[in-house]
Amino acid sequence: MKIKTDQEAKLGYWLILPTVLAIGGLILYPVIYNLWLSLHKVNMNPNLPNTFIGLQHFVEVLTDIDFWTSFKTSLIFTSTTVVGTTLLGLGVAVLLNRKFPGRSIVRGIILLPYVTPVISAAFGWKYLFNPVFGMFNYVVVDVLSLMPQHINWIESPRYAIFAVIIFNIWRNFPFAFLMILAELQSISGTLYEAAEVDGATGWQKFKHITLPELKFVIGALVILRTIWNFYKFSEVYLLSSSVEVLPVYIYEKAFATYNFGEAAAISVILFAFVLGFILYYVRKVLEW
Amino acid sequence: MVGKKSLKNKIIFYVLLMLVLAFVLIPFITMIGSSFKPDQEQTALPPKFIPNNPTLKHYKGVLNPEIFPFLVYFKNSLIVAFLSAGIGVVISIFGSYSFARLEYSGRSIIQRGVLIVYMFGGVLLVIPLFQMISKMGLFDTRTSLVITYIVQTLPVSLYMLGNYFRTIPESIEEAAIIDGCSRLEVIYRIVLPLSAPAIVSVFIYAFMIAWNEYLFASVFINSSSLRTLPLGLNQLFYTQHYIWGRMMAASILTAVPVIILFLSIERFITSGLTFGGVKE
Known part of the structure; x- marks a missing residue:
């Protein structure tokens, strides 16, 4: 039998080899290469040699006011969308966690924003947010008079962040909804029955039974959404390129002004920040 | 009393459900409606979801x-x-x-x-x-x-x-x-x-x-x-x-x-x- 297990192990290595090569070559190597690039003055032509300059890019970036503005935008964008997607997902999941006619169709409809290509959804929202004839301005300004005049929700840097946040919550809350609904359906009904016998109100049941059962899934959703939204590029850039979150800032540094070394340094800083957040969150919040 | 309360709950439930569906679907309705609008209706005020004179020319x-x-x-x-x-x-x-x-x-x-x-x-x-x-x-x-x-x-x-x-x-x-x-x-x-x-x-x-x-x-x-x-x-x-x-x-x-x-x-x-x- 010894020979057989050796053969099995050998086959195991052969079968996993393509995966290891793909991830090593297209994820691990680029990450290390990126670190190397961040320490060099990178030539605009990728085929010409680069000059080592040490930590100079990092000093430049960290003393650049534009970087900190962008960092702040990223923090605002990520924190509001993480809270927004999770709360809306939780609310809708609790709402739909009952039997009613057409339930599976409703669930399918709610998933649509999450599966529609970003480019299509972004065009739809651009039309809604149009400063002149968009439905959003019409309702908010002309019908409800919440604002004194029409606002350019897509191009004004001050207001575009609201559009981007609404768009992101619209697109991503279905994911939170789906995960939380699955968890809700696994909570045993007898817990609620026992609470009802003891005379618990709806809110008490939610607070003392539902929320503790959801603690793990909500914790996981928050950390995943935080990581994803710190790195989020297309959903921001395709709706409004005036919202300079860090990924958009990196993109423009690298591919609009060809400052590859500095852009690489910013992405190293972004990664370090996200990594720090993960370590803190896993230890202090999830208590693993 | 129970009947009254459950009717009230039902109404609240369906109102909330409609709000959620509206939030999810409005961008899609906008896109579909606008894809059938003739050019002069695209920018008409007040904006409408459904075109008055639908056309297939954009798809063509x-x-x-x-x-x-x-x-x-x-x-x-x-x-x-x-x-x-x-x-x-x-x-x-x-x-x-x-x-x-x-x-x-x-x-x-x-x-x-x-x-x-x-x-x-x-x-x-x-x-x-x-x-x-x-x-x-x-x-x-x-x-x-x-x-x-x-x-x-x-x-x-x-x-x-x-x-x-x-x-x-x-x-x-x-x-x-x-x-x-x-x-x-x-x-x-x-x-x-x-x-x-x-x-x-x-x-x-x-x-x-x-x-x-x-x-x-x-x-x-x-x-x-x-x-x-x-x-x-x-x-x-x-x-x-x-x-x-x-x-x-x-x-x-x-x-x-x-x-x-x-x-x-x-x-x-x-x-x-x-x-x-x-x-x-």
Whole structure:
């Protein structure tokens, strides 16, 4: 039998080899290469040699006011969308966690924003947010008079962040909804029955039974959404390129002004920040 | 009293449900309505969802290669998504079988190593990958996109297929081995046919991710004849094709294939997602 297990192990290595090569070559190597690039003055032509300059890019970036503005935008964008997607997902999941006619169709409809290509959804929202004839301005300004005049929700840097946040919550809350609904359906009904016998109100049941059962899934959703939204590029850039979150800032540094070394340094800083957040969150919040 | 209370609850429930559905659907209704509006109605005030005089001219325009390169972009997206999903599925069939059934030292380390892909978003990889792609002479080729997309979906594909493979009774595989089949024959003759629905779902998932991708495409592709749909449509938005109806028709034609594919595998994907594995 010894020979057989050796053969099995050998086959195991052969079968996993393509995966290891793909991830090593297209994820691990680029990450290390990126670190190397961040320490060099990178030539605009990728085929010409680069000059080592040490930590100079990092000093430049960290003393650049534009970087900190962008960092702040990223923090605002990520924190509001993480809270927004999770709360809306939780609310809708609790709402739909009952039997009613057409339930599976409703669930399918709610998933649509999450599966529609970003480019299509972004065009739809651009039309809604149009400063002149968009439905959003019409309702908010002309019908409800919440604002004194029409606002350019897509191009004004001050207001575009609201559009981007609404768009992101619209697109991503279905994911939170789906995960939380699955968890809700696994909570045993007898817990609620026992609470009802003891005379618990709806809110008490939610607070003392539902929320503790959801603690793990909500914790996981928050950390995943935080990581994803710190790195989020297309959903921001395709709706409004005036919202300079860090990924958009990196993109423009690298591919609009060809400052590859500095852009690489910013992405190293972004990664370090996200990594720090993960370590803190896993230890202090999830208590693993 | 109970009847009254439950009626009130029912009304609250349906009002909330309508609000949720309105929030979800209004962008879609806007897109569909606008894609059928004649030009003068696009910018009419007050805005309306439903056109007064619906027209098919935007769809005809989008599908006419002489005015709009939609079909070129569609073809490019199809090629790139099909190849990257196909190659990705083959790699993940091998990899997930190795994780699910074969024993060797280092397996759990590799298995956990795959998860680190989650830690790196596309924006961290785009600069070094652009440099690598240029050095390899792959700049402005579809190949550059295919190889980049393969790896983006691997963790989820490995996870979903691995879970599925573990549900196949091991005794069937052992019986086949005793009958003289090799492990590779077991994969080919037993595991693959039994896992067809899972394999199709993983393929469609990878296809959707590739169909949707914008960041790498915008950096790796230069020629307009090689642009994929997200890239091509975004660039057209800033040219003379800035005709809302046409952009909306193009957006809908981009979304429809993906939505149909998704609905065909909804049940499998949603149960796969809720077991915890996903990558955006």
